[in-house]
Amino acid sequence: MQIQKPRGTYDLIPAEVVKRRYVEETARKVFSNFNFNEIRTPTFENTQLFKRGIGEETDIVSKEMYSFNDGEFTLKPEMTASVIRSYLENSLYNESPLQKLFYISNMFRAERPQKGRYREFSQFGAEAIGSGDYSIDVEMISLGDSILKALGLKDYTITLNTLGTNEERKAYLSKLKEHLKPFENQLSETSKVRLEKNPLRILDTKNPEERKILEDAPVLYDFLSDESKTHFQNILTSLDALKIKYVVDYKLVRGLDYYTSTAFEFISSELGAQSTILGGGRYDVLVEMLGGKPTPAIGFAAGIERILILLEEKEKAGKFTFPEDNKLNLYIVNAGLKDNSKIQKLLLDLRALGIKCDSDFLSRSVKSQMKESNKYNAEFTMVIGETEVESQKCRLKRMADGKEIEADLNRIYDDIMLFEELLRKQNPNG
């Protein structure tokens, strides 16, 4: 029996690699424009890092981690914990008080696969470590927005909330529990468990009955300090000034323990259950939790597969096209030349000069080779046989319009560059 790829993984065949590279390169370009620097960390970490950083009770840590070596190591299920670990381990805080970092990497979570949800998946994301100022929150949101716009996406909603500080949340949570207690029997099993362990997550429910119960539940925002409220309002004011549209949703929460204060999600309606294409927020306590000095920080991550699904849907609808790979500059047709090394020598010289060129390796007919050249969308084609080798001359054909010049085999590169001029000289009327 054929061996299959593991569940929830995928192959990227050449046609798909081109699309993915477009996403990665576009993201990289925008990150760079925002003066964020790339960071790369190991594929696996000590399991302890994620337990401490993400939280033992989270779904990710409690049931979705790929651990091995008796649980000592774990394939990274997200990047933030790794980035902070690396930030501390390499003392990046000594290089400058604000570190603006980005990453593009694959992650691993043992979830049930679905559209837009894989067991090995990819994210690009950014972390700004060292500033508690609201302006960096705005910077991050506009960074995410800029990348998606640069990619050609615009049909998404930016949803914002603020989760306040741990102390503020504590006061709120007891009120929320009080509100939910009477309805406990109507809650789902998971919500019942959460009522004790993490009541905030109940706000996130999709269950219509639970949503109803939550309608007149206390609102977290009302429990926040003036400082927290001002921080949030300043962000909103700035976003208005930048003409970035958003929706405030006081029920938006995040699933990882390290989040505090600002939280945001970029949501698309075209992805079914996996509607979040980009999500993030502040995590002002994480650096300290991982052994550093108290350091405010904020980050986000975006799902590359989800973005690709959206772009492919747009492509199908005729509203988008992926940029093509660089086309072949020259295809050399071998017309019965026994000594192929003469052609390969030519290819080698041209390639060294930066020309993308190829030839036949199947001893096919001239006609087939021409078709091949056409399929590769080659800019130029030339035919070389015994006659050409002897005379050191050949005909160089431009595929777009079929026009030809006589070219010198000893200076093909120059002739390609001078094509138009030579064409005029050789055919003054054509």
Add this chain to the structure above:
RNA sequence: GCGGAUAUAGCUCAGUAGGUAGAGCGUCAGAUUGUGGCUCUGAAUGUCACGGGUUCGAGCCCCGUUAUUCGCCCCA
């Protein structure tokens, strides 16, 4: 992890009442000797996801497995 659906050529899909597979696209070759795109002609390719069962006989029916997909859940 729970519930539903699906699984036929590289791709998109047909396949009638169970009688051992087809189309379009793509690929390859040819349409007079060494020149592509259009057109025409022709060819190749499937253990009908895998394993078992029912039957004289299964792509079609039954069971299991695997994978995909939708919802829950989770999140990017």
